Amino acid sequence: MSLAASQNISAVASSPARSVQAETFKYDNAIVRAFAIATVVWGLVGMTAGLLCAVQLFFPGANLDFQFITFGRLRPLHTNAVIFAFVGNGMFMGIYYSLQRLCKARMFSDFVSWFHFWGWQAIIVSAALTLPLGLTTSKEYAELEWPIKIAITVVWVAFTINLIGTILRRREKHMYVAIWFYIATALTVAVLHLTNSMVIPAGWFKSYSMYAGVQDALVQWWYGHNAVAFFLTTPYLGMMYYFLPKAANRPVFSYRLSIIHFWALIFVYIWAGPHHLLYTALPDWAQSLGMVFSLMLIAPSWGGMLNGLLTLRGAWDKVRQDPMLKFMVVAITAYGMATLEGPTLAIKSVNSLSHYTDWTIAHVHTGALGWNGFLTFSVLYWIFPRLYNTRLYSIKLANYHFWIALLGMMFYVVPMYVAGVTEGLMWKQFTADGFLQYPNFLETVVQIVPMYKLRAIGGTLYIAGVWLMVYNLYRTAKSGVFVKETEAQAVPFRREHAPVERGPHWIHRWLEAKPLTFTVLSVLAILIGGMVEIIPMYLVKENVPTISSVKPYTPLELLGRDIYIREGCVGCHSQMVRPFRSETERYGEYSKAGEFVYDHPFLWGSKRTGPDLHREGGKYPDAWHYNHLENPRSTSPGSIMPNYPWLLSQKLDTTSLPARIQALRKIGVPYPDGFENGPAQKDLQEQSEKIVANLKTGSITANDNREIIAVIAYLQRLGTDIKAAPPVATPPATVQPTAELDSHGQDARATTTAAK
């Protein structure tokens, strides 16, 4: 720090408190090291799980027909491990290091710190055990079942107490902007987690979302979008605002801009969730709201990015020499790219092409690999030498890591962009005669398999870079001595010695000197957007048009649906036919909001590695499904879907059926009273026998108490209610089909109207 700057700080900090002696205290480095090690370990686990997922997408046999590591179960393990274990621990590492130093105080409580650490690791381990077992809610980034959700709540409260407690006991009067981002993270994640975790248990590791269909989708993506905002973005922005000035040894470019960045970001972000559901059965007003606010997000996001990059003005020579700054620069650039691309994808016309394709996968990995990954590596390279009071073992190795990771990221995202655009265009391509150019979905899958292979190479390179970092950090640790506590000195902040001045800036100084007031205002800022979106959905039953022929699932279908959830089929198959001619031609009638009123949870999905299944019912005979699930390539040569042999051998568990029916009845599914005590089992048996008889006509002898029978029952039910429907009751369908002209200039609505 420059002498002038140092004197400036000294004057500000000490002038109101000249009569108070400086205190000596110690920063806790042990907790920082624990989170740092956990970050590295879980990062490797999460990324390796991702690589195994990637390999299975061009070599489905890589699961060895072992159900616990099959793509559908492994994918949520990958996403949870990378988000909550890698980035989560990385975030806590950064917060515990920087918060103490910004507050000039040790963490509020060592006990709470360690409770937080071990509690978080226990949650991660329980996720790593339950997700491969298929114990999942199926809601993306919120898959963990209810006992683990409760544990998350308890541990998060502990973290928040530690955070706020430290801030309240600080010796530095002013709260630097990084702390604002940390406060917003702690509180908003709590609100999101509680709102999206409203479930009704139907056993120790089985629950149903209290919301159904459209409401469930809206709440889920309000959560999902803001989990990206407040788990993957705001804490890392706080870390950027702390570690970048430290590394560059110069203050942030514009503190004024950082203030605007913070308030604008937390206020706008929360409104944009519905952009995940464009052209679905979500009401149009919510879709438009999401799109407009997504576009507005570019302003604060780019303000933050520019603030970061401009901090390095006049210091770019340091970037050449310092790998930590190299990682930081790429991280901030990736943040800028991802936050420009996100709003672009939220434009409805772009989204109509990109949604359900690998374009989304490329987008999220620009953020995950670039922003979160590179920033975490940067902070690790910064912290380790300081924790061990030494120098980094090898700058050269860190540089190798940088280039390998950058190359890996490019090999990941570029093929995924190519794959995404290819899929999007092929799905929509019509011949001159007005027929789908690629009516067999498999043609569009086979086309992009080479891109999946390149993606796996990218992932391998990225992980190789992490191993280089592990070695480098290990040697760094070995070359130094761990500094468990760092001694520090500061003049304590006493309110009576520091009256708030009056002047044009007094409001802000008053506000950020009062953490609790600040906290309440931050929560208000995020709640306003949330309320505008969510409240109408809660209040307006009529928002979802009722369709009289839509009935609850039969007991066998219900169990089949639960197996569909267990296997993570939703990871590759959507259940939402959008109102485009290209989709109604391929799949059938577009999906209506009223068709999902008994769907706890909704299973619309967000990716089509395989085709949409909402109109799957009745398309193929039962025997086709049996053969297809046993070995997809027997019916669909070239398919990349895994085999599901265990569905043929595992006995269907019907003992939990009464609890499941009772739970669903409690949240509004109209199963008659007493249905679970006898009639349900009888119904289940009759339907099973019918399917077994159908299979016999296809020369398949099957046992009626196997899981595959329930899955077939569910698949054959999908989207069929409306086919038997009388005209849709008022009010009319939620969304109107979009006018998508075919090659003869005909409006797609003609097709859908005729289908009615």
Place this chain on the structure above:
Amino acid sequence: MIEHVLHHLNGIEVFGIISVCLFFGFFTAMLLWASRLKKTYLNSMQELPLDSGEKNSNQDSHE
């Protein structure tokens, strides 16, 4: 669709107007407020991360 939603929620017209007012009010106030902050105050704030109060060491400088 928006008409349908509005039609079925009592007082929703006020809800929308309040949202817009809150939104623009919030941003106008924030921009005015940020633009009036004193330079000396901003300078002192942005120096905060560079002083960690640590007694010894290379911790505030990067190799």
